[in-house]
Amino acid sequence: MTIEFTPATIHQLEPSDLVQDDRVAARVYTDPEIFEREMTEIFEKTWIWVAHESELPKPGSFKSTYVGRNSVIVTRDRKGAIHTLVNRCRHRGASLCEKPRGEANGFTCPYHAWSYGLDGRLRGIPYPDGYEGVLSKDEMGLRKLRTESYQGLIFATFDHDAEPLEEFLGDVRQWADRFMKQGGGLPLKVIGTHRFRFRGNWKIQLENTTDGYHFPIVHRSWMSSVDGETADMLSFMTDPASTCQDLGNGHSVMHMVPAHMDLDADDGSEPLQPRFDGLVAELRQGGADDAQIRKLVRSMHGTGSNLNLFPNVGLSSAFFRVLRPVSVDETIIEHVALGVDAPEEIAGPIRRERLRIHEHFQGPFGFGTPDDAEGWDRVQRGAQACPEMPIMVNRGLKRETEAPEGWPTSHSTDETGMRAAYRMWKKMMSNG
Numbered sequence: 001m002t003i004e005f006t007p008a009t010i011h012q013l014e015p016s017d018l019v020q021d022d023r024v025a026a027r028v029y030t031d032p033e034i035f036e037r038e039m040t041e042i043f044e045k046t047w048i049w050v051a052h053e054s055e056l057p058k059p060g061s062f063k064s065t066y067v068g069r070n071s072v073i074v075t076r077d078r079k080g081a082i083h084t085l086v087n088r089c090r091h092r093g094a095s096l097c098e099k100p101r102g103e104a105n106g107f108t109c110p111y112h113a114w115s116y117g118l119d120g121r122l123r124g125i126p127y128p129d130g131y132e133g134v135l136s137k138d139e140m141g142l143r144k145l146r147t148e149s150y151q152g153l154i155f156a157t158f159d160h161d162a163e164p165l166e167e168f169l170g171d172v173r174q175w176a177d178r179f180m181k182q183g184g185g186l187p188l189k190v191i192g193t194h195r196f197r198f199r200g201n202w203k204i205q206l207e208n209t210t211d212g213y214h215f216p217i218v219h220r221s222w223m224s225s226v227d228g229e230t231a232d233m234l235s236f237m238t239d240p241a242s243t244c245q246d247l248g249n250g251h252s253v254m255h256m257v258p259a260h261m262d263l264d265a266d267d268g269s270e271p272l273q274p275r276f277d278g279l280v281a282e283l284r285q286g287g288a289d290d291a292q293i294r295k296l297v298r299s300m301h302g303t304g305s306n307l308n309l310f311p312n313v314g315l316s317s318a319f320f321r322v323l324r325p326v327s328v329d330e331t332i333i334e335h336v337a338l339g340v341d342a343p344e345e346i347a348g349p350i351r352r353e354r355l356r357i358h359e360h361f362q363g364p365f366g367f368g369t370p371d372d373a374e375g376w377d378r379v380q381r382g383a384q385a386c387p388e389m390p391i392m393v394n395r396g397l398k399r400e401t402e403a404p405e406g407w408p409t410s411h412s413t414d415e416t417g418m419r420a421a422y423r424m425w426k427k428m429m430s431n432g
Contacts, residue, residue, distance in 0.1 A: 010388040021399055023390035026383035028425075029201040035294060035328035042311055042428045044067030047148075047155040047168050047338045049313035050074050050084055054152065054189040054341060060103045060118065066324050067145065067156055073107065074154065076117040081222070084156035085120045086143040088265050094144075103166035120144050137337040151176050152188070154353075171247040171405065175307045179315045181263045182303055183340050184295035186283075188319075191339040191351050194363055198373045202311075202325040203425070205333060207323060208372060208415030209306050209314035210244055210254040212237075212396060216373045225367060242412040244396075245403060250310025250424025255318070257304025263295065270296050279353050286345030294338070300353060308417055310424050314379045317399030319358060329380055335362040335369065394416040 003017050007023045010018075016251040018025035048067045049241050052293050055063050056076040056381055063074045064087065071087035073096070087095050096107040106123060108115040110365035115124040125131065140308065145156040148165035150173065166173065180188055198205075208214070216237055241258040255261055259270070272280065276297050282291045302318030314321040319335035336359045339351040361368035382393070396414020403409045410416045 002335040004130065005388040005390055007386075007388050009380075013156060014430075015428050018172070019426040020390075021419070022394035023392055024422055026386065026389055026391055027387040029204065029383040029391075030328060032328045034113060034429075035201075035325070037382065037429065038425075039068045039325070042425070043159045044070075045428065046159070046311065047157050047162065047165055049153060049320075050147075050156045052152055052188075052190050052320070052336070053061050053082070053149060053154060054187070056082060056154075058103075060105060061101075062104055062118070064097050064099060067158065067327065070158075071095060072145065074156070075118045077238045079192070080082075081119070082147055082154060083119050084145040084154075085116075085322060086145070088143070089114055090122065090140045106339050106363070111242065112370070121241070127362070142247045151180050152310065168249055168250070169309070170249055171251075171407065172249075172251045172307065172309060175247070175253050175305065178262050178305070178309065179303050179307060180320065181303070182299035182338075184292055184299060185264075186296075186340040186342045186346070187346075188338050189341040190336055191355065192337045193333060194335045194358075194369075196364065196369065197326070197330060199329055200331060200376040201329060201383075202323050202331045203421075204376045204379050205321075205331055205391075206308070206421055208376070209308040209316055210252045210253055211415070212242070212244065212256065212412035213415070214254075214375065218352060219361075219368055220376055223368050223371050237373065237413060240411070243409050244412050244414055246408040246420035247414050248407075248420075250421045252308045252420045254306045254308075254412050254417060255304060256412060257301075258304065260278065260298070260302075260304030263299050266294070266298065268294075275352070276300065277347055282349040283346060286343070286349065295345075296350060300357060308421070310421055318354065319362060334391045337362075360401040374428055393422065 004019060010025060010027055015037060018028050050065050050067065051063050051074045056074065057074055059078045059080060065072060065074060073085045073087050074083065077083060079178050087097055089096055091109065091112055091114050094109050094111040095219040096109055106115055113126045114122065122137045122140045128185050146160045147154065149154045150169060153318045211393045231305055234326060242255055244252060246252050280293055283296065286360060306317060307315040312323050319338055322334040322336065324332040326332055337355060339354055340347050360366050393394055393415045397412035398417060400408050400410045409415055
């Protein structure tokens with residue numbers, strides 16, 4: 001059923017009614033009550049990406065992050081198990097950890113020195129004689145989220161009855177498998193994070209990861225700054241093989257460079273870009289063989305696909321893009337750069353080259369991030385006016401087909417990925 005958005009009805013409609021097949025009411029970007037409901041109905045009831053296993057390299061490693069607006073600590077305990085713990089002392093509520101990452105034997109509250117293990121268990125209470133008969137240490141451990149991982153990607157959820165992570169990911173898994181191949185047979189490793197915030201709703205960024213339509217327009221300056229081979233490789237506007245697919249559960253994938261969708265599919269005919277000649281020489285000197293060098297160099301720009309995992313992470317060509325909602329009109333974005341876990345003779349040159357590519361587009365002084373953020377800011381500012389006027393997500397709706405796998409499929413410049421995310425949003429927002 002199609003519901004018309006009018007000035008008289010727009011503030012009376014349920015949130016789930018604000019999403020239609022081809023349009024979304026701008027109110028979903030601007031209404032604080034909708035934002036609060038999203039935090040409970042979405043971010044506390046589904047799987048949220050919290051870390052990559054390389055960020056927890058050994059027992060005692062930890063990382064501080066967020067699930068929605070809940071501060072959490074992701075830890076690796078002495079047995080190697082990974083936990084996600086609410087960053088809040090069970091006594092009087094003080095935060096336990098203010099460091100972004102590090103190593104620890106446990107966590108001690110700075111207020112009254114209650115201490116907790118890496119697995120969240122309450123280990124010690126100062127002056128315990130006042131607690132006889134009123135407190136059981138076994139019942140006062142840190143609140144734990146259910147935590148599971150796939151391909152080194154760690155997710156957590158407050159909902160202990162949620163479907164298993166692999167079921168939630170579904171057909172995403174084969175694309176995540178392909179994303180991890182850019183290590184050229186070596187494990188991927190987080191090598192740095194660029195964090196920034198924009199004055200806009202989190203869904204504006206969620207839409208962006210599989211929005212190929214904006215790329216040659218917003219990123220025209222970047223396209224003019226790269227060599228001709230790179231520009232040609234990313235000129236996908238008129239390539240019929242460049243598609244966007246709805247993978248279910250709000251996830252989607254956009255293929256910008258179809259020839260690199262599976263980096264193992266290489267017949268050897270594609271020459272390596274001359275700009276990497278120096279890198280090839282360094283890797284050869286470092287002991288890499290020609291086959292591995294070819295894999296590593298072919299994947300310097302990533303996999304050629306942007307994989308959007310609802311609701312908070314994108315596996316975007318060669319990096320992770322993580323979004324964290326702060327308020328209805330404020331979002332923090334993390335761009336996580338990736339290298340390889342290998343001896344320094346191999347890892348060092350790869351790290352340097354991938355960081356230079358990352359900085360050129362995603363970095364704070366790069367071309368891509370400032371241009372994107374300006375667009376996101378303007379969408380938020382525009383949405384404040386006439387909240388009954390819809391945000392259109394109908395591009396390519398009439399030319400969608402079904403892939404053999406059953407995925408709704410259209411061109412990479414179409415809005416199939418956005419429709420996928422909003423269908424999941426509508427489903428989850430209908431449950432409250």
